[in-house]
Amino acid sequence: MTRTTAGTPAPETAVSRANRIGDAALALLVERGMRGLTHRAVDERAGLPQGSTSNHARTRQALLETAVRRQVQREAEVLTPHELPGPESGGDALVDALALALHRYLTDHRSLLVSRYELALEATRRPELRTFFDSAGSTFHTPLIAMMAAAGSAEPERHALSLIAWSEGLMFSCAAGSFHAAVPSRAELRTGIDELMRGMLGDLA
Numbered sequence: 001m002t003r004t005t006a007g008t009p010a011p012e013t014a015v016s017r018a019n020r021i022g023d024a025a026l027a028l029l030v031e032r033g034m035r036g037l038t039h040r041a042v043d044e045r046a047g048l049p050q051g052s053t054s055n056h057a058r059t060r061q062a063l064l065e066t067a068v069r070r071q072v073q074r075e076a077e078v079l080t081p082h083e084l085p086g087p088e089s090g091g092d093a094l095v096d097a098l099a100l101a102l103h104r105y106l107t108d109h110r111s112l113l114v115s116r117y118e119l120a121l122e123a124t125r126r127p128e129l130r131t132f133f134d135s136a137g138s139t140f141h142t143p144l145i146a147m148m149a150a151a152g153s154a155e156p157e158r159h160a161l162s163l164i165a166w167s168e169g170l171m172f173s174c175a176a177g178s179f180h181a182a183v184p185s186r187a188e189l190r191t192g193i194d195e196l197m198r199g200m201l202g203d204l205a
Contacts, residue, residue, distance in 0.1 A: 020046050021053050022070025025063060026115040034122055039063060065132050068119055072136045074112055078104045091151040091197055091204030099190035102167060106174050106183045113175040152201050159200045166196055 012020075024046035028037050042053040042063070057063040079101040105113060123133040141160065148163070149156035170192070173179040184192070197204060 017052075018056060018066065019070060019073070020048070021056055022066050022073075024053075025067040026070060026074070026111070029067065029115040029118040030111045034118055037063070037067070061126070061128055064119070064122065064126070064129050067115070068129070068133055068136050071112070071116060071119060072139055074109075075116070076139070078109055078112070091201060094147050094151055095190060095193045095197055095204065098163075098167065098193050099186055102171065102189045102193075103184075103186040105171055110175050113171055117172070117176065151197070151204070162200060163193075163196065166192075 021042055024042045025037060028041055028045055032041075039053040039057075040050065042048075043050050046053070053063065057066045079097060083097060083100065119129075119133065123130040141164070144164065145156045145160045148159045153159045170184075170189075174183055194204070
């Protein structure tokens with residue numbers, strides 16, 4: 001078993017190196033856009049020896065997949081698993097959780113929204129990335145559909161789509177659109193989600 005002495009950094013693992021590369025890639029997307037995302041730029045941004053990113057992700061497609069994978073991991077941290085309501089919790093708990101997640105995005109994680117938009121637009125031009133991007137996105141869509149069904153929706157897929165579209169539109173407007181200077185409070189976000197949910201499902205349990 002490998003031991004480290006006090007004050008000596010633990011050796012970098014393959015996972016930590018991948019996360020470091022992914023974080024640098026996302027930061028470059030936010031700062032410079034898709035054209036600024038190169039293997040050399042990632043090495044420089046991450047403080048890695050030249051060629052490190054190429055060794056991890058040899059092609060541009062592989063580099064983009066690394067960025068998408070890290071994007072999904074970091075977005076999952078915005079609303080941690082223990083905060084997600086169970087099926088028995090009812091619609092009000094789902095409204096609370098979604099309001100919390102949206103508020104965190106807009107106050108503490110705006111850069112994640114920008115990098116997501118860059119990756120989503122690139123996926124429209126790269127069919128191979130589109131498949132990977134959609135598969136990663138199912139990590140969030142599938143549980144939401146199940147929660148909508150548990151909240152009483154007779155058409156959980158359609159209602160989940162409406163909820164996602166509303167949330168995505170609001171986040172874009174507040175992060176990059178005409179309302180970028182004003183961030184709704186958590187209470188305001190909750191009111192909006194509650195109105196939408198009640199419009200689809202009626203009274204919430």
